[in-house]
Amino acid sequence: MKKLALDAADIRILAAIQAHGQLSKTKLAELANLSPTPCWARLDRLKAAGFIRGFHGDIILEKLCNFCEVVVTVSLRHHRKADFERFERFVMAQDDIIDCIATGGGMDYVMRAICPSLAQFQDLMQQMLDAELGVDRYMTYIATRRIKAAQVNLPRLMAHSVA
Numbered sequence: 001m002k003k004l005a006l007d008a009a010d011i012r013i014l015a016a017i018q019a020h021g022q023l024s025k026t027k028l029a030e031l032a033n034l035s036p037t038p039c040w041a042r043l044d045r046l047k048a049a050g051f052i053r054g055f056h057g058d059i060i061l062e063k064l065c066n067f068c069e070v071v072v073t074v075s076l077r078h079h080r081k082a083d084f085e086r087f088e089r090f091v092m093a094q095d096d097i098i099d100c101i102a103t104g105g106g107m108d109y110v111m112r113a114i115c116p117s118l119a120q121f122q123d124l125m126q127q128m129l130d131a132e133l134g135v136d137r138y139m140t141y142i143a144t145r146r147i148k149a150a151q152v153n154l155p156r157l158m159a160h161s162v163a
Helices: 008-020 025-032 036-048 081-092 118-130 154-159
Strands: 068-076 097-102 109-115 135-142
Touching: 008 025, 008 036, 008 154, 025 036, 068 081, 068 118, 081 097, 081 109, 109 118, 118 135
Parallel strands: none
Antiparallel strands: 068 109, 068 135, 097 109
């Protein structure tokens, strides 16, 4: 599949969508410094090419309810493809695990879990161990406050990327 070449206008559209979510045709065109019809055509092209995963709201959970946020690092006993796939299937099936990245180095995965309580987080970890996923060790870190939560600076990142 041929890689779609992006220009400065495409980056402005993606940055506006990233910062503001779904926008009206007029507002998106204004933020991207384009006229509405060409802007919308570019947006359709970017969507069709798979550059936009979806539109999401940034909900302030602290205003809604009490919860427990935990960062978990996980190391598996074995590093075969089947071991990683089994662990990743488990993660994908857990609603309380909201983020998981595979890493190189000392740990295999770094996850974020948000649960209604610490007891429910402990139940999640027990389910992980009971599922016999080949977990060698895991470390948990209770989040106490969020210092920074940001989106990537898309124009800056793209300015330094190699085409």
